[in-house]
Amino acid sequence: MQFVSTRQGAPKLGFEDVIITGLAADGGLYVPEQWPTLNKDEWRALRGKSYADIALAVMWPFVEGAMPRETFKAMIQDAYGSFSHRAVTPLTQLDHNQWLLELYHGPTLAFKDVAMQLLARLMDWALERADKNASIVAATSGDTGGAAIEAFKNSTRAHVFVLHPHEKVSAVQRRQMTTTGSDRVANIALKGNFDDCQDLVKAMFADTSFRNAQNLAGVNSINWARIMAQTVYYAVAALALGGPDRPVSFTVPTGNFGDIFAGYVIKQMGLPIEQLVIATNSNDILDRTLKTGRYEVTGVEPTTSPSMDIQVSSNFERLLFDLTGRDGNAVTTMMSGLKQSGAFEIPTDALAKLRAGFTSGRTDEQTVAATIANTLKTSEKLIDPHTAVAYAVARTIKSDAPMVTLSTAHPAKFPDAVKQACGVYPDLPPHMADLFERTEVFDVVENDLDAVESYISKCQ
Ligand SMILES: *Cc1c(COP(=O)(O)O)cnc(C)c1O
Numbered sequence: 001m002q003f004v005s006t007r008q009g010a011p012k013l014g015f016e017d018v019i020i021t022g023l024a025a026d027g028g029l030y031v032p033e034q035w036p037t038l039n040k041d042e043w044r045a046l047r048g049k050s051y052a053d054i055a056l057a058v059m060w061p062f063v064e065g066a067m068p069r070e071t072f073k074a075m076i077q078d079a080y081g082s083f084s085h086r087a088v089t090p091l092t093q094l095d096h097n098q099w100l101l102e103l104y105h106g107p108t109l110a111f112k113d114v115a116m117q118l119l120a121r122l123m124d125w126a127l128e129r130a131d132k133n134a135s136i137v138a139a140t141s142g143d144t145g146g147a148a149i150e151a152f153k154n155s156t157r158a159h160v161f162v163l164h165p166h167e168k169v170s171a172v173q174r175r176q177m178t179t180t181g182s183d184r185v186a187n188i189a190l191k192g193n194f195d196d197c198q199d200l201v202k203a204m205f206a207d208t209s210f211r212n213a214q215n216l217a218g219v220n221s222i223n224w225a226r227i228m229a230q231t232v233y234y235a236v237a238a239l240a241l242g243g244p245d246r247p248v249s250f251t252v253p254t255g256n257f258g259d260i261f262a263g264y265v266i267k268q269m270g271l272p273i274e275q276l277v278i279a280t281n282s283n284d285i286l287d288r289t290l291k292t293g294r295y296e297v298t299g300v301e302p303t304t305s306p307s308m309d310i311q312v313s314s315n316f317e318r319l320l321f322d323l324t325g326r327d328g329n330a331v332t333t334m335m336s337g338l339k340q341s342g343a344f345e346i347p348t349d350a351l352a353k354l355r356a357g358f359t360s361g362r363t364d365e366q367t368v369a370a371t372i373a374n375t376l377k378t379s380e381k382l383i384d385p386h387t388a389v390a391y392a393v394a395r396t397i398k399s400d401a402p403m404v405t406l407s408t409a410h411p412a413k414f415p416d417a418v419k420q421a422c423g424v425y426p427d428l429p430p431h432m433a434d435l436f437e438r439t440e441v442f443d444v445v446e447n448d449l450d451a452v453e454s455y456i457s458k459c460q
Contacts (some may be wrong), residue, residue, distance in 0.1 A: 001061050001222060006321040008328025012428075015066040019119075019225050020134065022218025023205045028331070029318050031222050035110055035268035036061030043244040043271060046235070051088035054239065055232045062228050067125070075125070079117040082107050084429065089114065090242055091404070094379045098394065099404045100387070101148045101250075104192065108176050109410035109429070111309075112147035115221075115229035119150035122225050123217065127157035134217040136160045136455060137204055138284040139197035141255065141307045141410065142169040145187075146176035148219050153182035158217065161456050163188045163197040166444055169306060172413050172428070172435065176367040179438035186459050192447035193300050195311055203449050210453050221258030222314050230262035231269070237404050238271050245403040251277040251384045251394035253396045253408055254286055255308035257315035264319060264357065274401035278360040279393035281305045281368070286313060290360040293351045295342040296333075299379070302422050304385040304417035307409070312338070323350035328443070361393035368392065369421035376422045384409040385417045 003018045009026030022297065038057070046054050056069075057074050063072050080088050085105040092100045105197045106113025127134055136158050138148050142398055145162035152160045160175055166189035177185050190197050201220065201453045204212055221227065238248045250273065252260040267273045280287045281303045289295045297311045317331060324330040324347065337344035363371070371388040375381050383391060387407040394405045411426035419425045428435060445451050 001036070001064065002033045004033050005030060006328065007055070007332045009332070014118065014272070015063055015124045016129065019122050019223070020130065020132075020217050021375060022216075022220070022223045023202065027202075027206065027298060027335070028328070029222050031318050031321060032062060035265070037268075037270040039270065040244050043239065044458055047239050050069045051232070051236060052080055054236050055080070055318050058232050058235050058266070059228055071125075075121045076118065080346050082117060083113075084431075087281065089236055091237055092381070094375065094381060094391070094405075097399070097402055098391075099241070099402055100381065100383070100391075100407045101404050102407045103233060104384075104410040104413075105409060106147070108143070108146040109231075109413050109432075110143035110147060111406070111408040112143045113150070115226040116144075116147040118150040118220065118229045119219055119225045120148075120155060120222060123152075123219070124157050128419040132157070134158045135214040136219050137201050137456070138162050138219050139194065139201045140164045140169070140177075141194040141309060143307045144172035144220065144320075144414075146173055147181055151186050153180050153184055157186055158184070159459070160185045161188060161459070162186070163190045163200060163452070165189075165190050165193045165197055168193060168302065168309075170185060170414055170416075172415065173306075174442075175438065178442045179435065183234050183437070185285055186456075187269075187442035188452065188455060189442050189444045190447055190452070191444065194309060195300060196447050198312065200312070200447070200449060200452055204453060207449070207453070210321075214400070214456060217423050220314070221256050227258055227262050227265060230259055231266045234263050234266040235403055236269060237362070241402045242406070244271055245332050247272040247274040248397070249273065249275040249277065249397070249399040249401045249403045251279050251390045251397065251403060251405045253305065253308055253406065254278045254280055255310040255313065257286065257313035259406065259408070261315045261318055264302050270323075275397060275399055276358050276454040277393060278358055279390040279399055280360070280362045281308050282362065282364055283309050283311060286316070287360040287414070288357060288364040289346070291425075293346050294343060295338070297338070303365060305389050306416065308385055308389065320346070320350065323353045327331070327373040335428075359397060361396055363389045363392040367428040372418060372421035376424065382411045382418065382422070382424060382426055383407060384414050385421075402435075
């Protein structure tokens with residue numbers, strides 16, 4: 001499979017190079033040149049299979065030609081062997097027609113482990129083949145950083161630099177990043193918010209001499225492998241609920257648009273999805289965009305679901321590329337509007353397609369807390385604030401198909417908000433019980449490109 005940039009100003013790349021490159025040289029994001037499909041019989045043949053078997057079948061069309069199938073199979077088995085639940089992403093029922101897809105059984109208790117565990121293995125494989133070392137720079141609103149550090153802490157080829165917004169992540173999130181003791185990892189607490197972290201990562205990639213000198217690689221959800229790995233659990237859930245012979249709906253707590261874009265991909269691959277619902281917290285740029293047709297950045301407001309406290313949803317660009325009939329010029333125009341004035345209008349045709357493919361809703365903080373309390377009371381299930389944002393929206397959607405809410409974090413990752421909402425303090429699982437006794441290592445750095453680049457250069 002070949003991959004093209006959403007701005008069509010960068011060379012086509014094969015799978016291996018897409019893994020290492022992350023952001024395209026023209027500032028765009030890589031997407032497959034065409035969407036592969038599985039026919040109904042191929043989907044049916046996957047029913048009842050293990051997570052690893054479904055993962056291999058779903059991801060193979062993107063990887064084929066880059067490595068032997070057996071190599072990829074072993075990588076998948078290794079990546080998901082670290083999950084604490086045998087089903088990897090188990091499905092539980094919350095109410096009539098309401099289901100929860102638990103994506104938090106990985107080593108850092110957030111759904112980002114699902115993609116990062118595979119990406120770390122793919123990255124080492126690609127770097128090994130190219131005989132290169134890399135500096136991985138990543139921006140995190142809390143969960144990506146922990147998942148990346150955990151996945152890459154034993155990497156033989158990569159050194160990881162994670163930028164998190166200083167004092168804007170939960171103590172559990174911060175400690176998962178800062179206590180590994182690995183010398184492959186450096187933590188930058190940036191004096192800014194998540195969007196500042198993300199902007200600096202983009203600026204480092206755009207700084208060609210720095211990028212080349214450090215051999216920068218990206219593991220944010222701009223990396224295609226992240227999206228690819230996330231398509232798998234949509235298939236796992238849909239097959240368990242009767243797919244491909246019965247459509248399924250999904251509600252996804254959305255920040256950077258990576259997770260829900262993976263749902264869009266699986267739909268393109270031929271699995272029937274009735275509704276794909278974008279759920280936002282009060283940082284509701286995507287919900288507003290669907291309603292008004294105008295993508296407009298306002299300001300970031302801190303909430304109890306910090307991993308969704310985002311204004312610029314990078315992966316939305318991948319969708320815009322498809323919605324405009326894969327018109328790189330149209331995408332480039334919209335993205336320069338965003339850069340120059342913090343807003344752009346979605347062309348009429350593209351907007352109609354957006355509204356046909358997606359539904360959206362937003363949840364305020366009071367409703368998040370009430371949803372956590374009610375879900376515990378009526379379904380005996382403790383959910384985290386991100387999951388609650390989505391479940392609150394899911395309950396307002398009329399769906400004939402089974403409605404699956406993606407549960408993206410373990411409640412123990414956000415214990416204070418959960419306790420406040422329902423009175424129950426969620427304990428960390430045993431393998432993390434000593435998290436608050438471990439020694440932390442991180443550095444506070446100014447929100448400034450030179451400051452961050454010189455910090456990274458000095459570490460090498
Ligand atoms: C990252 C994250 C999200 C948002 O996912 P996107 O792919 O950025 O849309 C939601 N919930 C949790 C817990 C997360 O860590």
